[in-house]
Amino acid sequence: MIQSSELILNPDGSIYHLNLLPDHISDTILTVGDPGRVAQVSRHFDSIEFETTHREFVTHVGYYRGKRFTVLSTGMGTDNIDIVMNEARCAGEHRLHVAHGAPRSRAAQVAHHPAGHQRQPAGRRAHWHHAGHRARRGPRQPHAVLPLMETGLETEIATELQQSLGLPFAPYVVRGDDLLREQVGAGMVMGNTLTCPGFYGPQGRSLRLDLRQPDYIARLQNFRHQSAEGLFRLSNFEMETAGYYSLGRLLGHEVLSLNAIVANRATGEFAENAGAIVDAMIERTLQRL
Numbered sequence: 001m002i003q004s005s006e007l008i009l010n011p012d013g014s015i016y017h018l019n020l021l022p023d024h025i026s027d028t029i030l031t032v033g034d035p036g037r038v039a040q041v042s043r044h045f046d047s048i049e050f051e052t053t054h055r056e057f058v059t060h061v062g063y064y065r066g067k068r069f070t071v072l073s074t075g076m077g078t079d080n081i082d083i084v085m086n087e088a089r090c091a092g093e094h095r096l097h098v099a100h101g102a103p104r105s106r107a108a109q110v111a112h113h114p115a116g117h118q119r120q121p122a123g124r125r126a127h128w129h130h131a132g133h134r135a136r137r138g139p140r141q142p143h144a145v146l147p148l149m150e151t152g153l154e155t156e157i158a159t160e161l162q163q164s165l166g167l168p169f170a171p172y173v174v175r176g177d178d179l180l181r182e183q184v185g186a187g188m189v190m191g192n193t194l195t196c197p198g199f200y201g202p203q204g205r206s207l208r209l210d211l212r213q214p215d216y217i218a219r220l221q222n223f224r225h226q227s228a229e230g231l232f233r234l235s236n237f238e239m240e241t242a243g244y245y246s247l248g249r250l251l252g253h254e255v256l257s258l259n260a261i262v263a264n265r266a267t268g269e270f271a272e273n274a275g276a277i278v279d280a281m282i283e284r285t286l287q288r289l
């Protein structure tokens with residue numbers, strides 16, 4: 001029995017922040033950061049059966065070519081991903097209990113629009129599969145160390161990243177879902193996303209304040225880890241993927257982060273047709289799911 005202070009329901013029975021009832025959680029969930037982008041996805045649907053808005057969480061539920069999707073905005077940052085993954089899971093689990101008598105895994109897909117600092121033209125589509133930021137130091141509270149079960153390779157990369165960037169913590173390094181990548185990623189560029197707890201300093205931008213490490217971007221660009229699986233390099237910045245991949249692994253969901261590259265940090269360019277790039281990625285993703 002979970003106490004009402006832990007699993008908080010609104011008077012209509014919907015879950016606290018997302019404002020969703022069990023039936024609003026489809027087997028496949030598409031998440032976007034920008035609340036305005038939910039309609040950019042659902043305008044492709046054949047029908048929309050439900051819409052709601054609560055804070056930055058906008059949800060549309062509908063059908064695309066006969067398949068039911070929930071499309072949901074998260075707002076920016078991994079703190080919101082904690083809310084979305086926990087609340088969508090709890091609401092969805094309840095639906096599955098009612099429908100099937102037992103919970104089972106759902107696939108959750110993620111569409112984001114981050115910035116690449118790799119040397120490729122702004123505007124190129126990409127799809128990335130590693131990410132991370134986890135504080136492993138600090139006060140030892142019971143929840144400070146997650147039982148994430150990183151693979152050997154993930155731990156190796158995390159340790160080397162920590163050393164080479166001089167970080168006071170080891171980042172998470174978590175691989176996305178291989179099957180979803182095969183299903184959705186054909187023809188897209190594969191890469192490794194660095195999830196940052198901010199857009200400016202944490203992504204090496206300096207507008208009014210100097211960076212503590214002036215060579216931060218160069219250090220990230222030059223990072224290499226060679227293993228039997230191939231060469232690991234960092235590809236792009238965004239602000240949520242690590243949260244999805246870590247919580248997806250812990251909760252047992254298939255998760256893939258798709259990133260439209262709109263800002264090229266190596267050349268200093270922002271794509272002129274960013275909206276069209278994002279739209280093309282949305283359509284391609286829907287067609288493949």
Ligand SMILES: O=P(O)(O)O[C@H]1O[C@H](CO)[C@@H](O)[C@H]1O
Binds near residue numbers: 032076112240
């Ligand atoms: O456009 P969305 O999907 O929000 O994604 C990216 O854009 C936001 C920053 O501008 C961050 O959320 C980042 O992850």
Ligand SMILES: O=c1cc[nH]c(=O)[nH]1
Binds near residue numbers: 114115116199237263
């Ligand atoms: O540069 C960018 C662009 C979008 N989102 C990010 O997190 N960074």
